[in-house]
Amino acid sequence: MAEPVTRSSGRWAAAGFLAPAVVSLAVIGLAPLGFAVWTSLHDYNLTNLRNVRFIGLENYTASLTDPVFWDALGRTFLLLGFALPLQLGLGLLIALLLHRPGLGFLKTLTRLGLVIPMATTYAVVGLLGQVMFNLKYGVVNQLLGFVGIGPIDWLGNPDMAFATIVFWDVWQWTPFCALVFLAGLTTVPGEIEEAARLETKSGWTIVRYVQLPYLLPGLTALLILRTADTLKLFDMVFTMTRGGPGSSTELISLMIQRIGFRAFDQGLASAQAVLLLIITIVLSRLYIRIVYREVST
Amino acid sequence: MSGRGSTGGSVAAQALLLGLIILLCVFPFYWMVTTSLKTQVLALESPPVWLFQPTLANYAEVLFDDEVGRTLINSLIVAVCTTALAVSLGAPAAYALARFEFRGKRELWFWFVTNRMVSPIVLALPFFLIVRNLGLLDTHVVLILIYLTFNLPIVIWICTDQFRSIPRDLDEAARLEGASQWRIFRSICLPLAMPGVAVSAIFSFIFSWNELMFALVLTRTDAKTAPAMAVSFMEGYDLPYGKIMATSTLIVIPVLVFALIASRQLVRGLTMGAVK
Numbered sequence A: 001m002a003e004p005v006t007r008s009s010g011r012w013a014a015a016g017f018l019a020p021a022v023v024s025l026a027v028i029g030l031a032p033l034g035f036a037v038w039t040s041l042h043d044y045n046l047t048n049l050r051n052v053r054f055i056g057l058e059n060y061t062a063s064l065t066d067p068v069f070w071d072a073l074g075r076t077f078l079l080l081g082f083a084l085p086l087q088l089g090l091g092l093l094i095a096l097l098l099h100r101p102g103l104g105f106l107k108t109l110t111r112l113g114l115v116i117p118m119a120t121t122y123a124v125v126g127l128l129g130q131v132m133f134n135l136k137y138g139v140v141n142q143l144l145g146f147v148g149i150g151p152i153d154w155l156g157n158p159d160m161a162f163a164t165i166v167f168w169d170v171w172q173w174t175p176f177c178a179l180v181f182l183a184g185l186t187t188v189p190g191e192i193e194e195a196a197r198l199e200t201k202s203g204w205t206i207v208r209y210v211q212l213p214y215l216l217p218g219l220t221a222l223l224i225l226r227t228a229d230t231l232k233l234f235d236m237v238f239t240m241t242r243g244g245p246g247s248s249t250e251l252i253s254l255m256i257q258r259i260g261f262r263a264f265d266q267g268l269a270s271a272q273a274v275l276l277l278i279i280t281i282v283l284s285r286l287y288i289r290i291v292y293r294e295v296s297t
Numbered sequence B: 001m002s003g004r005g006s007t008g009g010s011v012a013a014q015a016l017l018l019g020l021i022i023l024l025c026v027f028p029f030y031w032m033v034t035t036s037l038k039t040q041v042l043a044l045e046s047p048p049v050w051l052f053q054p055t056l057a058n059y060a061e062v063l064f065d066d067e068v069g070r071t072l073i074n075s076l077i078v079a080v081c082t083t084a085l086a087v088s089l090g091a092p093a094a095y096a097l098a099r100f101e102f103r104g105k106r107e108l109w110f111w112f113v114t115n116r117m118v119s120p121i122v123l124a125l126p127f128f129l130i131v132r133n134l135g136l137l138d139t140h141v142v143l144i145l146i147y148l149t150f151n152l153p154i155v156i157w158i159c160t161d162q163f164r165s166i167p168r169d170l171d172e173a174a175r176l177e178g179a180s181q182w183r184i185f186r187s188i189c190l191p192l193a194m195p196g197v198a199v200s201a202i203f204s205f206i207f208s209w210n211e212l213m214f215a216l217v218l219t220r221t222d223a224k225t226a227p228a229m230a231v232s233f234m235e236g237y238d239l240p241y242g243k244i245m246a247t248s249t250l251i252v253i254p255v256l257v258f259a260l261i262a263s264r265q266l267v268r269g270l271t272m273g274a275v276k
Helices: A002-040 A058-064 A067-099 A104-119 A122-132 A139-146 A158-185 A190-199 A203-232 A235-240 A252-261 A266-290 B004-036 B057-065 B068-099 B105-117 B120-133 B140-164 B168-176 B181-192 B194-210 B213-218 B226-232 B241-261 B263-270
Strands: none
Touching (some): A002 B068, A002 B120, A002 B140, A104 A158, A104 B263, A122 A235, A122 B241, A158 A203, A158 B004, A235 B226, A252 B120, A252 B213, B057 B241, B105 B140, B140 B194, B241 B263
16 A cells, blocks of 8 residues: 555655756756757858858758768777777786786886876876977987987878877876776686686686686776767867868867867858767667666666 | 796786886876976977976966966866766765666666767857857856766766665665655765765866866856866967976876875776776
8 A cells, every 4th residue: 555655755756856967967968959950950150140041951961971071080980990909908918917916015006107197187188299299399209219219200290190199099098998907807706716727827818718707897888988988089189289280180079179160160060060979879879788787677 | 826936037027017007107297297397498408308407487477477377266166166066966866866766767877878978069069159149158157067967977877876885774764764755865875975976076076177178169268277278378389388288287286186086986987887
């Protein structure tokens, strides 16, 4: 008898607890998206606001047939293709190193050191890149000079500028991968790992057959988070290269920002933003399917 | 555990590798701080100098002449307000997600996560137009509100995890005593969930403090935040390296302190609970 009463009162209570957050997120996060869709269906230029007119899907067809859009998207995934394997590989090696017994103090120090790249403001990483990778005054070329390499025009040459972005992204996010893998390694039951070590001397065999199952949840999370964060990446590249030289480092977020705020074509930029949002939502669907399985139960 | 000699050698190799990793992580930070202590002439020395007479002139200049101090205060106002708002809106929502069953819960979760994924440019475009029409460009309140789009999800995620770990028996016992749902939340669960709430507040603060794109698009002078200020030094031909690095150092130091405090929870926070 009491059961239905508590359930219905529970529903009201839940609504009361949730409403403030849901309503504010809807007003701030959802309503503007509706407006973005409206803008994307119009010829909406900031320099010519008197002539805003409805043009249907023209901005979408223009984006989808524009090589600049596809180039920026391709460049974004190219960055991911270069940086992610490096981050995962180096991250796993660092995690395995930290997981070995001994040298406790040095390892604690390393763990704290790993926090520095992750915590450094993205915009500052880009500014720091300008200073350190400068052709003439940069410390990177000086250090390379000691071993007889250089000087390299890191930020002036299109290919090198892209490589610099890959390098910085790897610097900033390898520690994150390392810490996620390390968290996975610590969930391997000690007895299982020790039993395996008695069986084989090959470290790789242990990684492959004993530790890998425990690393998988973290790996999945990393794959999807890094993909989403690369699609979002703006600050570091904007402060270091502004997408240049030419458009060699213009990632998707930078391109949309340029079209919307430096070319003032809000209609076209909104259409591209909506397309980016669709890509993001597809990826997020994957994310919740794979990573947060326990939520559905 | 195996032969003494081989472990001796491998321990030395390990220590060397660890030292190298630490060096790689710390060096850019070191370079930023030392460059901030150089005069412009010294900063433009080629090749760069490593030993020099440090000066605080850049700090004095950016703080008092270039109003970086004011932008740091703006950053502080925005980050503190948005964090307070995110926690007071997010904690009750997290409690409901941890304690109640209702239809659409899965969709709600999904919506919250999506906000973590969305590129800020997607919201920056319409937000700019709306705010411009309302005449609210360059105000703190706009940044405080838009930062909720990434702070609310993070607070809700971390706190939901935390509330789940509190035994339901406590709620039941209090209900039998006749306590209202709000009172159970306020006086029993919230105090117990404080560690999670604090961690989520730290994250919220860090994300807001670091944010650049919204600040770049939505502020001009009055509400300009420190990262946006650092970027504005980049205009012109002769870049004031020392000043840029001094501003950068002032931005990074507080974040670093918070991140080191929360370093144990960093992974959990950045993966939104996917990895414990």
